[in-house]
Amino acid sequence: MEAEAAKFIGAGIAAVGMAGAAIGVGNIFGSFLQGALRNPSASQSQFGNLIFGFAVTEALGIFSFLIALLLLFAV
């Protein structure tokens, strides 16, 4: 197999990792909404935790996205 082709296939495989981050981020916001709709008065105090969890989870998707981009443009 040509190295160029392997690069593109590798980038595609690396991008699959973003699916995990998508599940995670969806889970975080879904769970937050579930909790917030049950007890709206407490939701404001948990907004910081929501954003924090979102950033930490989203970073993992960014990692695989970064690998894909590096394979496409930097290698």
Added chain:
Amino acid sequence: MADPNTVDPIHQFAITDIVSFGDTGFAFTNSALFMVLTIGLILGYLLISTAGKRLVPGRAQVVSEMLYEFVANMVRSSAGSEGMKFFPFVFALFMFVLVANLFGMFPFFFTVTSHIVITFALAMLVILTVLVYGFLRNGPKFLKLFVPAGVPGYVLPIVVPIEVVSFLSRPISLSVRLFANILAGHITLKVFAGFVVTMGALGWLGFLGASLPLIMTIALTALEFLVAVLQAYVFAVLTSMYLNDAIHPSH
């Protein structure tokens, strides 16, 4: 790489010498320039805005006080009142990462935090502070960090290695999170901006098509501003959590 007709989204991260000192290999690079600008902006703003301290603060002073209160609350809530002795450290880290990230959002500006050498140095600074202070304050009791309280003895052979590995991976995850977010965000912006150019070159139909990635670029720019602030916040929160481990090692 140097072909002007292809989109090269990596080019924006190239480090160039501005002043090089002979053959020593040392040079004042664009990265160093933007670090100096970052520090200069933070120092200048905070010094000027708090120079004439007033009981009823003006606009500039209110922003400085809000930044102070924000970081102070963050440190107090995650590291306790004893953690406040590390407040200057966390505040300096937060302000540096925040202003460096936001500086990177300006066109033609170099993003300091998009290089792992910078973020890894910051992360090692945090972890070494935790290690040195943890051992100085607690002595060998600091190792209790790896032995969670209330765990039955027969699970410890599994739990302790996990805790050790999770501690060792902290500087890596702390630095890679910041660097990868900023790097990937800036590359994405450039890739979508490249779509606008290549589609716009196709004529009037391309103009119609190019409006889609243009809208995407605008939305991504907004997202990148969010990410820039968020990652500075996450970096500072994790720093204060790790400092909390040094102050109160038993879980």
